Every structure is written in C-alpha cells, then in structure tokens.
Amino acid sequence: MSRMADLRFRVGFAIAFAVAFATSDSMCISDEVAFVPALERFARHNQVDSFDVGRLLITELGCTHCHLSDAEMLAPKAAPSLSGVGLRLNASWVRDYVARPHDVHPGTTMPDMLGELNAQQRENIANDIAAFLATQRQDFPEIKASGTTPVVFEFWKRGRIPEGQSLYHTVGCIACHEPDANFRVSGSPRSSIDEIIDQLDDDELEDLGLADAARPYPSVPHSNLAAKYTLQGLTFFLLEPDRYHPGSRMPNLKLTPEEAADLASYLIDSHKDREKGDAESRNNSVSADVASGRQAMQQFRCLACHRVGGLRLEHAASELPRLDQLRHDEPAGCLHVGNAEGVSYSLDDFQCDAIVSAIASTDTNLDMTRADHLQHRLMQLNCFACHVRDELGGIGRGRKDFFHSVGDIDLGDEGRLPPPLTGAGRKIKPGWLTKVLTGNKADIRPHMRIRMPRFHSDLVSDLTQWLVEVDGPRELPLTVADDSKPAKREVIEAGRELMDIGCIQCHSFDGFAMPGVVGVDLVGIADRVNRDWFMAFLRDPASLKQRTRMPNFFAAGKTQNSELLGGNPDRQIAAMWAYLQDVPKHSLPQKLQESRSQSYELVPDDRPILLRTFMDTAGTHAIAVGNPQGIHYAFDAEQVRLSTAWRGKFLDAQGTWFVRFAPPAVPLGSQLIDFPIGNVFAAMDDGVEIGHDVFAVSAQQPRFDGYRLDADGIPTFLYRVGEISVEDRTVAAKDDASLQRTWRLSVPKHTSRRIAFSPLAGVNVEDIGDDRFVNEAGLQAKIHGLSAVDATITSGPIPAADDHQRVHFLIQVTSPMTLRVDYSW
Structure with missing residues (x-):
C-alpha cells in the first residue's frame, strides 16, 4: 500500500471509529470524566492539537501498560505503589474504590476493572482485594531531625489546621486544586492585563485574543481524603509523594515534617463533612478472604499497573494486542462499557475521539520532534498550572490573589508568581536547570511564597535536554567584547x-x-x-x-x-x-x-521602636519592641505569645534590612529571659479535670489579628482565642525594671465563655506568696485582680513541653474584663 493510500486508510478509519463511538448507546459518558488538567484547560478550547490530547490521554490512562508501543512518548504513567498501603489507606475506602472507582473518586484515571460482574460479585471481589491490601504493611521511613529542621515525636499527630489552611493557599497547592471558598485572602497588585480583562465582555476578549487568559479552568479534584487516608499516611505522602506514587503528577513541595502535618490535618478536616464521624475512628478493617484477594489482583490485571509485595502479572502484557493494532479492531475494548474484558474508563466523546485519533496515527509517534516531546511532558506534569510558555498556561486569574511576596512587598507579578518558561532553554544552563527541577538547593527567590516543587529525576531527566534543544542558543543580537580570557x-x-x-x-x-x-x-x-x-x-x-x-x-x-x-x-x-x-x-x-x-543599632529614645525580623525564640514572625526605659521584648506573631525579654541595648537592624540570609537577630542587651512556650489562654469545654473541675481544651489555636499603636507608640497585639477577643498590651516600667502586661478580654454580646488563664509555666513553678509565682529560670509573675488561692499549679491544659507545670486560673468571661500581670527577673 502506498504511503498516501495508507494515510487515507488511517484517517478514514479514525473518523469511522470516532463516529462509531459517538453513536454507541453503551459508550461511557459521564459528567465526572477522567480528569487530565491539560486536556480540560487547553484541549477543550482548541489550544492544543487533538493528536497531542490523544497521546496525553494514552499515557495518563496507562493504556500502554497492557497494549505495548515502541513510541517513547507513550510510556504509561506509573501507578501508585501498593507496598505498605495497609498503613496508609483506610481499608473501607479501598474496598469502595475498587468496587466503584468513578463514583468514589470522580475524575480518577483508574479504570473500572470489575465491569463484567454483578453488584454482589463486585462487593465480594472488592472486599477480598481490600483485605489482601490491608495486610501490606511497611513501616514509614524515619524522619531525622537536623539543625534547621526539628522533628517532634509523632509529629503527624500535632498538625495545626489554621496553619495547614494557610499553607494550602500560599505554597502552590491551589495552582492545581480548588481554593477553599471560606479562606480569606487579601488582594494583590493587579497586572495591566488583568485590569484590562476586568473591563471587557466575552466578545471583546475574543476579539483581542484574551479569551484564554480570562477563562477560568477546573481544578484537579481531591478524593475524599478523610475517608481515604490515615492521618499518618497522608502526612508522609505529602512529605514524599514520589516514594508512594512513582508516577504521581503531585510534586514534592519541600514541606518540613511540621508543615506536612499541618497540611494533612487541614485537608482531612476539610473533607470530614463528607463523612460521618472522624476519619481516624473509621473502621479500618474488612472481613474477607485474603488469599482470594491476592488471586483477584492477578485475575483482574491489577498487577499490570501496580506493584505490591513482589507480585508480578502472570499473564504478560504481550498477550494483548499492541497499541498500533487496536486501530484495526471493532469499536470495543477498554473505551466501551459492554466489552468482554469488563474494563471501562469514565470518558466522554471528546476524550474517546482524541484517543482514537492518536491510535490511528500511532506510528507517527516514532518521529515526533523534540518540541512535541517537550510539550507532552509539560502537559503530563501540569507545569502549565504555574508557568507560562509561549502564551500557554500560567496561574489563572481567579487564583493570582492567593499568591503574595514575603512581607507583601510590591514586586509585581515577578515577585509573587512563577517565572515564564518561554525561552528557558536559551536562558538557563543545563546543570542549573536540572538542579531546579530536582530541588537540589536551587531556590533563589526567597521573596516568593509559592514554591518551586521538586520532581523525581525519572520524570524530568529529559526535560533539561529538550528545553535546550528546542530553545537553543540563538545568534547574539549584538557584538560584545571577548571575555573568554581572564578579564583585566x-x-x-x-x-x-x-x-x-x-x-x-x-x-x-x-x-x-x-x-x-x-x-x-x-x-x-x-x-x-x-x-x-x-x-x-x-x-x-x-x-x-x-x-x-x-x-x-x-x-x-x-x-x-x-x-x-x-x-x-x-x-x-x-x-x-x-x-x-x-x-x-x-x-x-x-x-x-x-x-x-553605617551603624544600624536601633536606639529607642522617646518612644518605642518596632522591628519585624527573625529571632531564635520568636521565630520568623517576630515583632521586636524596643522601649526607651531600656526593657525590651519580642512577640511571636505566629505562635501568638510573648517569647523573650531583655535589658540594655535593643537590636542591630543591619541583618534584617540588608542581609537576606542573615542569621536570626540577637538582642544587644543582657539579662535575657525566655517566656514559656504557648499562649497564656485556652478556650475551655467540659471534659478534662483541673483541680476539682472537669474541662477540655478547645482545638482552636489563637488567631493573630495584627496590632495597633497608641499615641505614645506602644503596641497592643490583637488576637482571638475561640470566640474571645484579646487585646494584649505590655508596658516597660523603669522604676522596678518590670514588664507590666495587661489583657482586655471580650466576648460577643449576650454570650459567656470559659477560658483558662496560665500566666506562668516552667519545669518547676512555685507560689512564693503575695500573689507571686516564680519558675526555675527566675521569671516572676505578680498577679493583679486574681487571688492565688484560686490558682492551680499543674501540667496542661495549654500545650507546653513535657513535664512542665503551669499556673492555671479558670475564668468565666461574660463582659469585657481586664487582667494584669507584672513580670520581673
């Protein structure tokens, strides 16, 4: 057959095949079709070629796990590893997912392997497979602490939901996933293009070629994370996604163990409304036949994609038709619901047409250009979610406001959004580009909150070469002096x-x-x-x-x-x-x-000085306050606590102002004292015994709401503990060299709230009389307005280091009230 005749045959076959699918009553069409980001964002709007879409679907659906192909571009996406899955996933979710994958996780690219079975058979097989997988247990890796990354014991249990919510909306998660509608975000400086788009209607946008930039795009759907994961399993997955899913399109966002715990806690909490009860209390066992589940993994070809316990598929993939042979078949197979194999994907007509077109031209995949390979890989990894390349992709307009520069300094979009990839191969040296992609200490934009993720080397090993080959060095548009020799x-x-x-x-x-x-x-x-x-x-x-x-x-x-x-x-x-x-x-x-x-020592002469900086005890959200009286302190705005106080000189601002990677600021004075870890307040409910009463600490963390300055420049820090509003003001008293700290508490009208007040803590806390308490470090607290008789010295309820004691007062707040404590040392 001549080449032209062969081409006519293929095109005719592709059209006939597509028509057959489009008119088939049993074709799998669903409102919740398999979700591939580049397809939904670009292909449905004709921004990429249909052949490109088909090739992308073939890899993302894993078609060539079973139907072999010599085309390098069509290598299948690796499926999640099932080794150790018994500790990561809840068995009840695994059972439901195996039985009804497209119902349990809309948008999943996993096919329904049990299509030929009736409802009872599905349930039995899914139970068996879930029971078998529940036996696959493997210890989580040990996370070792370093000088810069401390690791708390059982850190995955200590996640903070508010911090996790903030991380989710700032480090890059929402470039792909849906933002939380309840998350408050302040506006960011708008680019001139965004300003123009806001003023145009759809027709005007189309005429000016801005329709693509203005169009919202769907988010990568989450499964029900509260039902799916154990808390520990999700935390460790977020730390190292490619360890558990080698082909995952979810990148490594370089989270610390603490950040992973915070993010996991937020994600599970945000999905609990889909479940009855707490995810950790779910029945994580199923009653079924483990041996039958192991056999079913073979019978239903689960092992064609997954690896578990050293098992391999006994029937080789080569027994099935090769991918290029499928174009000669009748319109049946995996894309057809009623096929004999019982395997079906949740696809619509558009997706099926694209796959058919790609299969019909599969031998042309052997001669794809480097530009084709490059775009294919960028679509696979969803790099376009963050980066623009040749006018394609980038952070969407509806998501830009979530991304800010550190300190909200106005650096434009360049200071808060990922850089474009247009011409990246011409700009960036190959060695450095490899470091960037694999996360090898290549972070050079500390002013950006969004993070450049780390990818597994297997997924990006070719990207560097392809970018260089496609963009390539170009002829220099000007003549320059030769500096190839040592410059004078x-x-x-x-x-x-x-x-x-x-x-x-x-x-x-x-x-x-x-x-x-x-x-x-x-x-x-x-x-x-x-x-x-x-x-x-x-x-x-x-x-x-x-x-x-x-x-x-x-x-x-x-x-x-x-x-x-x-x-x-x-x-x-x-x-x-x-x-x-x-x-x-x-x-x-x-x-x-x-x-x-120049000298940058800050000297508070006639009014206080505030400096936002980094400090060892007050962390990266430190607010240092220097007072003319010579008594200074630092407030930790992240943990919402007074952290350190000292006498004498205040601070040198040179490191804060001039050295971006300077070590934490160190007080210049002497007689430093560290305040106990944790906020002095905790909202209370019934449940935990304190003295003769029983209460429980609310899970809500204090929420910092900023500060205000009075006419004398003295700051009042504002925060909330549950529904209780707190105004926290500290004044330096020169006469007795103390800090006089006052709190004003208020609650909504016609309400009453119980709160625990713990003004002092330590390894050992003593009552020394005259309503004074002292800890082992010599920090004294003089209580005003409350009697020491009403105090209890015990551990808890406010989180502190192990074996630490705290002075507790239980207070009922019904109307605005004021508390005062004088600290001296």
Missing part, C-alpha cells in the same frame, strides 16, 4: 562600578543588599544563566521577558555612563558579566559598601 582588572572594576547604576536597587550581592531589597541574589548568576542570554537581556529586557519590571539601562543602544569603557554599551555589558562571574572574590559595589559601613 580595569574591566572588572568597570563592571563593579556599573552595578551602582541600578542593579543594587533590586538585587542583593552575596547576601548583602540595600534597605528593602528582596530580589534575586546576583552571586552565582554565571553558574545559572547563559552568557549570551544575559547580554541580550540587558540590551533589551522586554524583548525576552514580557511585562518585566527590569528597566532598560541601555535604551536605544546608549549607556547612562559615557565615561566607562569609551561609553560602548556592548563593552559595558561584557564588563558587568565579567564582574558577576565571581562576585565573592571582588569588592561589593561602592554604594553597597557605604551602606554597610
């Missing part, structure tokens, strides 16, 4: 001087920066960026990066400094590159040196 000292000095024309206003150098600068550090840029791209970018930034805030210092081919290197822009740019190739060995830019030489 005067050239490097000229490059250093040119840094002062604007670079230091946005970038740091080896960790040193001007006040307020949070941009990318230029140290190591020669290891990250190709020289030719750097030259072209400085000559015309907007030509390589649309809507960049990088100014053009060489507009119209002219320089701002006509004296250096003869005023030649090309030579000046080359000199800047020569300087940046080894910044640590060269002197810092002059203006930066001058800034560093």
Whole structure:
C-alpha cells in the first residue's frame, strides 16, 4: 500500500471509529470524566492539537501498560505503589474504590476493572482485594531531625489546621486544586492585563485574543481524603509523594515534617463533612478472604499497573494486542462499557475521539520532534498550572490573589508568581536547570511564597535536554567584547562600578543588599544563566521577558555612563558579566559598601521602636519592641505569645534590612529571659479535670489579628482565642525594671465563655506568696485582680513541653474584663 493510500486508510478509519463511538448507546459518558488538567484547560478550547490530547490521554490512562508501543512518548504513567498501603489507606475506602472507582473518586484515571460482574460479585471481589491490601504493611521511613529542621515525636499527630489552611493557599497547592471558598485572602497588585480583562465582555476578549487568559479552568479534584487516608499516611505522602506514587503528577513541595502535618490535618478536616464521624475512628478493617484477594489482583490485571509485595502479572502484557493494532479492531475494548474484558474508563466523546485519533496515527509517534516531546511532558506534569510558555498556561486569574511576596512587598507579578518558561532553554544552563527541577538547593527567590516543587529525576531527566534543544542558543543580537580570557582588572572594576547604576536597587550581592531589597541574589548568576542570554537581556529586557519590571539601562543602544569603557554599551555589558562571574572574590559595589559601613543599632529614645525580623525564640514572625526605659521584648506573631525579654541595648537592624540570609537577630542587651512556650489562654469545654473541675481544651489555636499603636507608640497585639477577643498590651516600667502586661478580654454580646488563664509555666513553678509565682529560670509573675488561692499549679491544659507545670486560673468571661500581670527577673 502506498504511503498516501495508507494515510487515507488511517484517517478514514479514525473518523469511522470516532463516529462509531459517538453513536454507541453503551459508550461511557459521564459528567465526572477522567480528569487530565491539560486536556480540560487547553484541549477543550482548541489550544492544543487533538493528536497531542490523544497521546496525553494514552499515557495518563496507562493504556500502554497492557497494549505495548515502541513510541517513547507513550510510556504509561506509573501507578501508585501498593507496598505498605495497609498503613496508609483506610481499608473501607479501598474496598469502595475498587468496587466503584468513578463514583468514589470522580475524575480518577483508574479504570473500572470489575465491569463484567454483578453488584454482589463486585462487593465480594472488592472486599477480598481490600483485605489482601490491608495486610501490606511497611513501616514509614524515619524522619531525622537536623539543625534547621526539628522533628517532634509523632509529629503527624500535632498538625495545626489554621496553619495547614494557610499553607494550602500560599505554597502552590491551589495552582492545581480548588481554593477553599471560606479562606480569606487579601488582594494583590493587579497586572495591566488583568485590569484590562476586568473591563471587557466575552466578545471583546475574543476579539483581542484574551479569551484564554480570562477563562477560568477546573481544578484537579481531591478524593475524599478523610475517608481515604490515615492521618499518618497522608502526612508522609505529602512529605514524599514520589516514594508512594512513582508516577504521581503531585510534586514534592519541600514541606518540613511540621508543615506536612499541618497540611494533612487541614485537608482531612476539610473533607470530614463528607463523612460521618472522624476519619481516624473509621473502621479500618474488612472481613474477607485474603488469599482470594491476592488471586483477584492477578485475575483482574491489577498487577499490570501496580506493584505490591513482589507480585508480578502472570499473564504478560504481550498477550494483548499492541497499541498500533487496536486501530484495526471493532469499536470495543477498554473505551466501551459492554466489552468482554469488563474494563471501562469514565470518558466522554471528546476524550474517546482524541484517543482514537492518536491510535490511528500511532506510528507517527516514532518521529515526533523534540518540541512535541517537550510539550507532552509539560502537559503530563501540569507545569502549565504555574508557568507560562509561549502564551500557554500560567496561574489563572481567579487564583493570582492567593499568591503574595514575603512581607507583601510590591514586586509585581515577578515577585509573587512563577517565572515564564518561554525561552528557558536559551536562558538557563543545563546543570542549573536540572538542579531546579530536582530541588537540589536551587531556590533563589526567597521573596516568593509559592514554591518551586521538586520532581523525581525519572520524570524530568529529559526535560533539561529538550528545553535546550528546542530553545537553543540563538545568534547574539549584538557584538560584545571577548571575555573568554581572564578579564583585566580595569574591566572588572568597570563592571563593579556599573552595578551602582541600578542593579543594587533590586538585587542583593552575596547576601548583602540595600534597605528593602528582596530580589534575586546576583552571586552565582554565571553558574545559572547563559552568557549570551544575559547580554541580550540587558540590551533589551522586554524583548525576552514580557511585562518585566527590569528597566532598560541601555535604551536605544546608549549607556547612562559615557565615561566607562569609551561609553560602548556592548563593552559595558561584557564588563558587568565579567564582574558577576565571581562576585565573592571582588569588592561589593561602592554604594553597597557605604551602606554597610553605617551603624544600624536601633536606639529607642522617646518612644518605642518596632522591628519585624527573625529571632531564635520568636521565630520568623517576630515583632521586636524596643522601649526607651531600656526593657525590651519580642512577640511571636505566629505562635501568638510573648517569647523573650531583655535589658540594655535593643537590636542591630543591619541583618534584617540588608542581609537576606542573615542569621536570626540577637538582642544587644543582657539579662535575657525566655517566656514559656504557648499562649497564656485556652478556650475551655467540659471534659478534662483541673483541680476539682472537669474541662477540655478547645482545638482552636489563637488567631493573630495584627496590632495597633497608641499615641505614645506602644503596641497592643490583637488576637482571638475561640470566640474571645484579646487585646494584649505590655508596658516597660523603669522604676522596678518590670514588664507590666495587661489583657482586655471580650466576648460577643449576650454570650459567656470559659477560658483558662496560665500566666506562668516552667519545669518547676512555685507560689512564693503575695500573689507571686516564680519558675526555675527566675521569671516572676505578680498577679493583679486574681487571688492565688484560686490558682492551680499543674501540667496542661495549654500545650507546653513535657513535664512542665503551669499556673492555671479558670475564668468565666461574660463582659469585657481586664487582667494584669507584672513580670520581673
């Protein structure tokens, strides 16, 4: 058969096959079809070719696990590992999922393998398989603590729901998944494009080519996580997704153990409304025949995709038709509900048509270009959820407001959203690109809350090569001085001087920066960026990066400094590159040196000074308060507690203002005292014994609501404990060298709430009379308005270190009331 005749045959077959599917009454069409992000976002709106869509579906549905193909692009997505699944997943969920996968997890790409069975047979087989998988138990890996990452005992039980909710909406989860409608988010600076889109109707958007940018797109659906996972199982999955699902499109977001526990607690809590009762109290066992379940794994070809306990499929995949042979079959098989094998996917006409088209042209997959391979892999990994490449993808308009820069500094979209991938292979050196994709210490944007995830090397091993081949080095649009040989000292000095024309206003150098600068550090840029791209970018930034805030210092081919290197822009740019190739060995830019030489000790003369910084005891949300009386303190806004106090000098702000990666700020004074861990308040309910009464601590954590300053500059910290509003004010008293701390409590009108008040804690707490208590560190608390007779010294109920004691007062708040404690040491 001639090539043209063969082509006509294939096209005709594809059309006939598609028509047959479209008219078949038994074709699987569902409102909850198998969900593949790139298909839903781009293919249904004709932004990608139908052949590309079909190839993507073939890999994401795992077709070539059974129907072999020589096309490298059609390698199937690896299925989750079932080794150790008995400790990760609830057996009752596994049973239900095996029996009815598309009902239990709408959008799943797993096929229904039991289609040929009646309802009772389905239930029996699913019970057996779930019972067998429940026996697959494997200890979770030991998570070792490091100097920067402490690991609390049984950390997965200590997750904090509010912190998990915040993580879910900031680090990148909602780039793919649905945001919580109840999560409060403040607006972010809008780009000019977003402003235009807000003012146009659908027809105008279409005419201007902005319809794709304006269109919302569906989210990757969660299964019922409260029913599916044990709390420990979800926590460890979030820590290392590829350990348990080698082909998972869920990337590793570089969570700490504490963050993974917080996120798992939030996700399970947010799905509990789908379940009756707590997920941890679910019946995690099923009564069935384990041996029959093991046999069913073979019989129903579960092992074609999954690996468990060393089992292998006894009937090789080669016994089934190869993928390219399927185009000669009748319209039946896995896409057809009533097929003899009983295997069916939840697909609609559009998806079936795309698969049929791809199968009909399957031999052309052997000659795909690198650009085809590249786009295919980017769609597989859903890189387009965050990144734009050639006008395709990026964070959607409805999700942008969730992403902020650290400290909410206005750096535009460049400071809060992931960078574009357009031309990335031309810009980024292969070695660095590999580090970025595999998460190998390549985070250079500490000002962004959203995180560049880490992918398993097997999934991204080819991406670096493909990006370089597709984007490739291009002919440099200007002639530059040759700096391939060691640059002369005067050239490097000229490059250093040119840094002062604007670079230091946005970038740091080896960790040193001007006040307020949070941009990318230029140290190591020669290891990250190709020289030719750097030259072209400085000559015309907007030509390589649309809507960049990088100014053009060489507009119209002219320089701002006509004296250096003869005023030649090309030579000046080359000199800047020569300087940046080894910044640590060269002197810092002059203006930066001058800034560093100044003294930045903060001295509160006539009113308090507030400095938001990092501190060892107060963490990354520290608010340090310096008082003219010479008694200072730090408040931890994340844990909502007074953390440290000291006397003498206050703080040096140089590290906070100039050194992005500086160590935590250290008080300059002396006589430091650390306050007990935990907030002094906890909302109470019935259940736990304290003295002669029985109460229980509310699970709600204190919620920080900011602070206000009075006319004297003294801050009052605002937070909530359950429904109780707290105004927390601390004043330095010079006469007796103490801190006078006052709390004003209030509740909604016509309500009454019980609260536990614990103003002091320690390994050992003693009552020393006159309504005073002292701990082993020498911190004394003088109680005003409450009698020590009413106090109980015991452990709990407010979380503290093991074996610590706390002074407890139980208070009924019915109307605004004030408490006061004087602290001295």
